[in-house]
Amino acid sequence: MKIVLTYPFLTGKGGMETVIKKILLNVPSTIQLDFLLPGGSKDESWIKGISRNNVKLVFHDFSNPVSILYDTFSYVRKEKPDAVITMNNLQIIPLLAARSFVKNMKIISWNHFSLKHTKANFLLQKCDLFLAISSGIVDELGELGIDSSKVHLVYNPIDKAETLIPSSQGKEKKLIYVGRVQYEDQKNLAELFKILSHVNYAYRLEIYGDGPTQEKEKLNKLADSLGISTNITWNGWKNNVWGSIKCADLALLTSSYEGFALALAEAASHGIPVISSDCPSGPRDIINSVNGRLYEPGNINQAVSLINDFFTGKLKFGTPKEITNSIEKFYTPNYINNFFKIISEEK
Structure with a gap:
């Protein structure tokens, strides 16, 4: 199975980067995953250490919103994945266009913010599957009329700490x-x-x-x-x-x-x-x-x-x-x- 995971641009210093890195480091051998950032990442140090045969990093440097959307369309049309996971609603537009050329391609939404603070939520109706990182987002998708059978509550991953951080000593x-x-x-x-x-x-x-x-x-x-x-x-x-x-x-x-x-x-x-x-x-x-x-x-x-x-x-x-x-x-x-x-x- 081939998957493209995409988002327009990342700073390199946020929680999304932490989650994405864990995903990229743990992709099963049965899956080929391409990680596409049309606008690249301001700081790429977070992505160092990811070197796997079934993971491909595709960072471009487009800054114009139209160019970012067109690059999304072009890449997906060329690579013909089985599924595309997008973390941005506006990217659904070029994915819908690309699907005209890629038979049976699934469009999967994986929003990392409350939908009360995201744009173009109407485009979510066009997605085939939803990965919700909180029960609140599950509820928000329901309010938009999304079929609950398409919604999966996945949360976000964290590594269990090897050592605990002690409390402070003293009055302060x-x-x-x-x-x-x-x-x-x-x-x-x-x-x-x-x-x-x-x-x-x-x-x-x-x-x-x-x-x-x-x-x-x-x-x-x-x-x-x-x-x-x-x-x-x-x-x-x-x-x-x-x-x-x-x-x-x-x-x-x-x-x-x-x-x-x-x-x-x-x-x-x-x-x-x-x-x-x-x-x-x-x-x-x-x-x-x-x-x-x-x-x-x-x-x-x-x-x-x-x-x-x-x-x-x-x-x-x-x-x-x-x-x-x-x-x-x-x-x-x-x-x-x-x-x-x-x-x-x-x-």
């Missing part, structure tokens, strides 16, 4: 945020800063991630105005972020929307409890009473109460080992087997 707690640096929009770090400005106990927020300079500048100004600047450490992007974290007491996420919230699952894998907004979609699939708590997005008082209760010991979670075992269904071996079984059976 280590809080961590892992992800893209954005003032508002998806990651909504402004809300995190406002929440922490009301926390009554000693803490240090360690931020692991990168973003546009203007976003960080706005966040620094907000931190100054809230009086929490001295509580924040900016660590930037790390290729091996979890190897860089020596201790942590709590992971935090205040996103307005997600696809899966990979950072939450990775934190739990390392035995770290989490507190997150109950945003669409993803956190609700990951967080349970053993590994964390959810708060209503925008409800700063509720989030503050949870964090303060954590500091006082009123809010308790499972042991680190119980936390890492609480997300067993997301670990890579189980995920890979299910992912390719679904695609192969739908051939």
Whole structure:
């Protein structure tokens, strides 16, 4: 079976790259997979180490949207795969055109964001199969009228941590945020800063991630105005972020929307409890009473109460080992087997 996996462009520094790399490293020998990025990847270091006979990396450098769509059409028409997996709705247009030349080719949608924040959702009606990374996306596809028999809940894969990250010692707690640096929009770090400005106990927020300079500048100004600047450490992007974290007491996420919230699952894998907004979609699939708590997005008082209760010991979670075992269904071996079984059976 031949598959083309495609997306217009990747920065090289995100959760999607992490998931895609795991897929590429674990493609069964019975499948030939071509990974097509018409717009290439800004940073290609994430893709190093992938050298397999049945995996082909095809990175181009188109920047014009029309050129990206045409390149998608041209490549698929030439290679004639059995199935194409796209993570972008607009790419469905050239795939429909290519299908006129490629008999029985399946078009598979694998969206990595809540459909409430994606464009051209009407094109999803033309797909043959859907891989949903959260139960929230399953619900959103149902709201669009997609036949439930075509939808498969696959989640996202993570590697089970070999070692757990210990909690900190002393009075100051280590809080961590892992992800893209954005003032508002998806990651909504402004809300995190406002929440922490009301926390009554000693803490240090360690931020692991990168973003546009203007976003960080706005966040620094907000931190100054809230009086929490001295509580924040900016660590930037790390290729091996979890190897860089020596201790942590709590992971935090205040996103307005997600696809899966990979950072939450990775934190739990390392035995770290989490507190997150109950945003669409993803956190609700990951967080349970053993590994964390959810708060209503925008409800700063509720989030503050949870964090303060954590500091006082009123809010308790499972042991680190119980936390890492609480997300067993997301670990890579189980995920890979299910992912390719679904695609192969739908051939």
